[in-house]
Amino acid sequence: MAYPARSASSTGHGGVIHRVSDDCAPVAMLDRVPRPPRRPAPLAGTLFLGRDAVASGLLTPADLRSKAWQQVLRGIYADATITPTHGLRCLAVTRFILPPGGAIAGRSAAYLYGVPLVGADEPVDVLVPYGVDVRPAGVRAHHTPVDSSDLRILRDIPVTTPTRTCFDLAQWAAGLVEAVVMIDALASRRVVSVPELETYARERAGQRGWRRLLDAALLADAGAASPPESRLRVRLVRAGLPRPQTQVVITRGGRFVARSDLGWPEYQVAVEYDGVWHAESSTQIHADRRRLNDIVATGWVVLHVTAKRLRDDFDGFVRELRAVLRARGAL
Template sequence: MPRHAVLPRRLGFLPFRGSTAVADGLLSRRKLEGRMWRRLLPDVYVHADAFCPDDHRMWCDAVALVLPQGAAIGGLSAAFLWGVDLLPRSPAQTRAVSVAVPLAVSMRRHERITAAHTRLDPGDVVRFANLPVTSPVRTAFDLGRRAPLADALIAVDALLHRRTLKLPALIRYATERAGWPRVTLLRQVLTLAEPLAESPMESRLRLLIIDAGLPRPVAQHDVHDSNGRWLARVDLAYPELLIAIEYEGDHHRERAHFQRDVARLNALHATGWIVLRFTADDVLRHPDRVVAEIGRARRNRRAA
């Protein structure tokens, strides 16, 4: 039986360099060009059964095979590998892998690769999931300098919430790089960052409130009744005014979740809390209305 008829297990599910497989006698060039294999990048292939065009991890694995020395998966792709999925929903964009490349190193352009040439200090690149990836603190540092402010804050909040790093470490890292591009934006993000934020829309809602000049609300506030019994945790709150501010995602429409929400709201109302609920449409399309409603609730509470 020819040697290439028996394939190593990794060729069945992970991208690989075609030239290496041919040189090792695992495949012939003719076999590699057959329908069993899918070409992802120049000289990078994957088994047809393992090919999924929207699988960002597959594209990260493929791109890692062509990275020059010292380069790493970075940006949103690094965040994805660290467990924070902020990738664009567009399939074409989802397939593009962000990479950080040392300043003096060149890299061949490809539509599936978004390369940023940058200084990479010792410790900025680590091995994670068998891939070279920018460290959590470097990933947060890069994404926290990416305009607009809301996107930068969402990324930093999400990485902090994931507990891949702690805020003091990021502050220290940024302070040591005070002269880097767009660090001013990151400094603003660091004053607004909230490790307790549980979703991008919660971060966006909190920023909307602060930008309007309203006091910063407390994130993930636990509400107790007069006997100290825990009732609920609310997304954002002004505890001194008994005002809760909630972001309502699509999951709240599910029957079981809706039933829990009703019981939760009744319990909050029974203890004197006002609950303001907002959707993505409210936050993104009607921000002035959101701010006005919160401001009105605060004024009414203060006047009571």
């Protein structure tokens, strides 16, 4: 069906006049259709300095604010198609901020070694030589002596070695427990071994920070499966309880029954950390209860602890566990 030709203008609601094109689409509406953001080929899939892109004429300041780009750090941009990660921040720091002789360190180095315990927006830890001022937002600079043997190149990024990374974590973490959490994660991925750390610390006896690393190394365990389990284990030991084993295998008649987070096999006592996922579905609850019954049938005692209990009543849990260990002859 053919529509009659319309006039070049028409009066709409409220007397507002919209010019109409030949295809009947109001020009005013066409003007409001967002234009696709400009993504010049030389910048696609890259990291770059915003000021350089503008100075070269590839982009305008308005282009930088479009959805085509993301700001990784102040003045440093990346193609928006690149997933924003802490690793991307480390790369940006390496390319545009890190001075000669500097290196990615601490939690950021641990991230590059495969420990994903740092958020995409958290500051990047770096070691820089004395006398070099590094203050960009999003970068946490540490001025400390470092030997060249403590540095390496990892995927084109200068980073501290695993042992040096653990040394720095022991100094910079928010307390001994959190240092062990990070070291456990590195050890569980076979990035570093606990004996290596003990040797590294003892070889530096008398130097500033060596004792902190040794204390953390003596509490570290490559069998740790998660940060909450690491925190629980270290807190139990610091509360004066015997050190538990990690990933304890429980058997009955030579048949595998279960694997427990922490335990004292010689006394058949286990501790299980219950995360939120344990209560996510009736199916999971059913599986957990059946597993618990199987463990109890072997003669083991299992104590469960939740994140809330650790936060609000850790001392109460320690009293319960101490009583069980005492009844089993461990104390």
